[in-house]
Amino acid sequence: MNKKRTSRSVRFMIPLVLAILLLTGVTSCRMLVEEFRAFGIGDRFVESHDASRMAIQAIEADTLPEDDEYFAGRAAAARILDMYDVYDDEEANRYINILGQTLALASTRPVIYAGYRFLILDTDEINGLATPGGHIFVTRGLLRLAENEHEVAAILAHEISHIENRHGAKAIMETKGRNLALRAEALNYRLAAVGAESTILGRGVAVLEERVQSVTNALLGDGYSVEAEKEADLGAIQILMTLGYDPRALTTVLNRLKDSEKLAGRVKEGFHKTHPKPERRIREIERRLENYPGITQVDDAAANRRYQAALGGI
Amino acid sequence: MRKLIAVLTVFLVLSPIFAFDVGDEPAVSVREGELRSAPGFLARVTIRVDYGESVKILEIRGDWLRVRTADSGDEGWLHSTVVAGKEELRLERADGTTASGVTSREIALAGRGFNEQVEAQYKNDKGLDFTLVDEMEEYGRPVEELAAFFADAGMTVEDGGTE
Numbered sequence: 001m002n003k004k005r006t007s008r009s010v011r012f013m014i015p016l017v018l019a020i021l022l023l024t025g026v027t028s029c030r031m032l033v034e035e036f037r038a039f040g041i042g043d044r045f046v047e048s049h050d051a052s053r054m055a056i057q058a059i060e061a062d063t064l065p066e067d068d069e070y071f072a073g074r075a076a077a078a079r080i081l082d083m084y085d086v087y088d089d090e091e092a093n094r095y096i097n098i099l100g101q102t103l104a105l106a107s108t109r110p111v112i113y114a115g116y117r118f119l120i121l122d123t124d125e126i127n128g129l130a131t132p133g134g135h136i137f138v139t140r141g142l143l144r145l146a147e148n149e150h151e152v153a154a155i156l157a158h159e160i161s162h163i164e165n166r167h168g169a170k171a172i173m174e175t176k177g178r179n180l181a182l183r184a185e186a187l188n189y190r191l192a193a194v195g196a197e198s199t200i201l202g203r204g205v206a207v208l209e210e211r212v213q214s215v216t217n218a219l220l221g222d223g224y225s226v227e228a229e230k231e232a233d234l235g236a237i238q239i240l241m242t243l244g245y246d247p248r249a250l251t252t253v254l255n256r257l258k259d260s261e262k263l264a265g266r267v268k269e270g271f272h273k274t275h276p277k278p279e280r281r282i283r284e285i286e287r288r289l290e291n292y293p294g295i296t297q298v299d300d301a302a303a304n305r306r307y308q309a310a311l312g313g314i
Numbered sequence: 315m316r317k318l319i320a321v322l323t324v325f326l327v328l329s330p331i332f333a334f335d336v337g338d339e340p341a342v343s344v345r346e347g348e349l350r351s352a353p354g355f356l357a358r359v360t361i362r363v364d365y366g367e368s369v370k371i372l373e374i375r376g377d378w379l380r381v382r383t384a385d386s387g388d389e390g391w392l393h394s395t396v397v398a399g400k401e402e403l404r405l406e407r408a409d410g411t412t413a414s415g416v417t418s419r420e421i422a423l424a425g426r427g428f429n430e431q432v433e434a435q436y437k438n439d440k441g442l443d444f445t446l447v448d449e450m451e452e453y454g455r456p457v458e459e460l461a462a463f464f465a466d467a468g469m470t471v472e473d474g475g476t477e
Contacts (some may be wrong), residue, residue, distance in 0.1 A: 008324050066343050077450065081446040082443070097454075098463045103461060109395060111344055113345050115454050118453065119453070135447070161436065188323050205439060298467045299467045299468040306463075309408065
């Protein structure tokens with residue numbers, strides 16, 4: 001009996017340890033340095049121990065430094081604002097900023113490089129977009145799916161959770177092979193900037209451009225993965241519950257989204273194109289909220305007053 | 315064997331997580347770190363600390379760090395997600411030292427891979443207008459406003475208190 005238990009736990013531990021080794025990059029350091037060299041990292045950096053360490057750190061970190069995320073996000077935001085008009089309503093934009101910034105405080109990344117900022121886009125299209133720099137865009141079409149503050153909070157919390165989970169930064173880091181070359185370029189650029197050499201501006205711009213492309217592809221083209229959307233839904237639930245909002249508001253909004261899809265005859269644009277089917281997301285959220293006691297902390301009368309004042313006419 | 319695996323697992327699981335200790339001197343990793351009068355987001359902001367500036371950790375309470383800034387010597391509370399090890403911020407030279415004769419702020423600025431200069435060039439190349447992005451970034455709401463928003467709907471937040 002005892003023996004059997006031991007062997008089972010060892011069998012369980014071995015893959016776990018291997019997975020951890022793989023995740024922390026311990027097994028692949030040397031290989032990565034070689035690959036880096038192939039992509040043109042200067043030999044003097046590769047050969048020095050500390051530079052190798054830096055190279056490994058840069059590539060091992062599955063994400064970008066905060067300021068890199070911010071500048072890639074800013075440029076992606078500029079591209080988005082080039083395509084859409086801003087909904088010119090000071091009161092409405094102010095409201096979603098207060099609500100959104102409050103919600104962000106309940107996330108696992110309450111503070112990011114330049115903070116979370118929200119803006120309404122003037123279009124009937126149903127879409128929500130979050131850049132890695134903390135710029136969150138929601139369209140009038142999306143906000144019309146909400147009928148109270150809980151539901152607006154659910155929409156914003158989902159977008160915040162994309163940022164808390166660094167989905168934008170991951171999109172940048174995920175374009176595998178080409179990505180390695182890009183990371184080498186980025187590292188080369190950084191090393192040049194830290195060292196005495198003059199800044200290689202063109203190289204920096206090239207890297208930034210590729211990054212912006214990755215982000216906008218994910219936001220406006222293919223969307224994030226089904227897994228990332230699920231992660232953002234679950235993150236949103238957590239944020240809502242922490243502040244005392246009703247997490248079931250997220251399924252309410254998704255149900256209305258489902259109906260709007262039916263009406264639109266499943267036109268694959270905007271949100272419908274970049275997000276997985278609402279049915280699937282609703283099922284997942286409901287499963288997660290099976291034991292939710294249904295107690296909210298928000299004074300609905302007060303929340304409804306301010307919601308109506310700001311977004312009643314959206 | 316089993317013990318070794320267990321120890322190894324614990325070590326590997328814990329090692330990538332960056333935890334701070336009292337006495338550590340990390341650097342601010344956001345554009346403007348907000349030093350607060352108490353450990354809570356709704357506490358008054360007493361001073362802002364620039365990206366790259368060193369702070370010394372005097373006390374740790376949950377996710378909050380009481381710190382003293384290297385440059386001005388001001389003390390206050392920073393959220394732990396606002397700072398990072400200098401290595402993480404690439405503030406160190408490739409040989410592991412910080413460059414001599416320059417301030418930590420100069421190194422910080424040099425180490426920033428993607429800065430206003432790169433953005434200006436990108437903007438120029440692409441003919442993109444950042445005016446609306448700049449306007450959007452002005453929408454930061456002051457702490458007092460967020461606190462009032464909370465109070466208005468009877469919401470409370472589990473925090474270290476406001477002052």
